[in-house]
Amino acid sequence: MFDVNEIRQDFPLLAKSNERLIYLDNAATTQKPQAVIDALVRFYTEQNANVHRGTYPQSTEATKLYEAARASVRDFIGAAQSEEIVFTKGVTEALNLVASSFCDVFLKPGGNVIATELEHHSNLLPWQAACWKKQGQLRLVPFTCEDGLDLTAFRDVLDEKTAIVAITGASNSIGIIPPLKEVIRLAHEKGVPVLVDGAQSIQHGRTNVQELDCDFFCFSGHKLYGPMGVGVLYGKSSYMERMAPYQSGGDMIDRLGTAWLDNSYQGLPHRFEAGTPNVADVLGLQAAIHYLQDISLEGIARCERELTAYAREHLGKIPGLCLFGAKQPCVPVISFVAEGMHPFDISTLLGARGIATRCGEHCAQLVMRRLGVEGTVRVSLCFYNTRAEVDALCDELEWILGKYGRRAHDTR
């Protein structure tokens, strides 16, 4: 087990902040360890050159670094080949890429795509658009906090016309982890591929895409202690090779024909990486991965599990607070509402007291509708948070609710 106080020294923003900062908004973005910041600075101060096809040492070296980072990602998520790793701007771009390029080929008119009510809008809207373009249907699998994802409903909507299942690895708004293995098994029985949106799951433990046997997996660097603006799409080559390019430009074309259909394209993964890639941030992401591997993902998972249980227990004791998602396996994301007080007021007051949380719909309106609320306060923890920070959160919440909650309730 690592020492959290030592760990916090690795994160300049946590270690050096003059004002109190209790950062509990890790599901929005994580803080960056010095190793990541160093990798960014090193690239621009010592290594900067454009990658691929350069004939001078600086460029070939940059290419080597970039492709080595791809191999690091491959190993990190247990993919079979580096060619199956595409760098994107983030999960949003990865999801748009698959929804567009996959559905172009595999979604037939009258076909359908299945997603769940737990999804972030990023894993709904691209599919909605693809279904609209291809006269397909987007089917949604419901959930409850008590029983989780409704697998019976999933079986009912899954059929021979289903092109793909798109499902989150963990809900960004209430933390629920759906039964991915079961969903993938059921889908594969019908020959349907599954995409897992790993934006909220990748940072909380070991991921192995081959063991999971998902067909696509994506995540964002900035939620994994890496830089903003970089993400990863993993796709089995058996699908990726048959998908049309998503964006056109340099580095993705093989031979330019006289018309669009005469073109031939690069193989994987370059076909899906048009234009100059975000090399510095890719190297930053690699540094984040190495940093986490050094700490141990198992250790991180254990630490976060304990801290989340502690937080749920103590938040659960605060009168008037209603916590969601507690009865299901969850990542360290805790969403709650308070009797009589709007989430915006609570989150704003916490912010004024140096505690960073998030409030609102969390880009998950389907979840909010299912819970019957307009929004929640979301607390998202990670391994650099401490019990003392959770205690401070609980103290402030009790103070806020004690001071305003009852009066607010009476005026409603």
Place this chain on the structure above:
Amino acid sequence: MTLDEQQEEYVHLFSMLGDELDRYDYLLNRALSEGAAFDEQIRQDANRIQGCQSNLWVDITMEAGLVKVRCDSDALIVKGLAGMIAELFSGRKPEEVLSTSMWFLDEIGLGQLLGERRIGLGKIAEEIRAYALKQLDKSE
């Protein structure tokens, strides 16, 4: 008091309030002191200002040639601020409403929060100005 004078008064008041928490405390108490001002007449879909994080409603009418603004929100901090905007513009002729801009929100030390497009407060002023303009057009 002119629109500018009233806004200067708001700025002065907030400068006396100490830290950020005191300012929110003022806004929360201001909203709470309106008591059960929960008014179905205001909370109508037609009056709703699209926002992300809380509901905000604004009802603008004319009474004896003067603009009357009433606001409500389910978030108390937003309600407190919206109440200040309502107070600022109410009881004024449409010409006066259009005579100057609403600037006090940038000057009361809650800049970071109020810069958030998701709160929708700037839209209240836009709606009030649009309403005032329509009244002037009608009377011409």
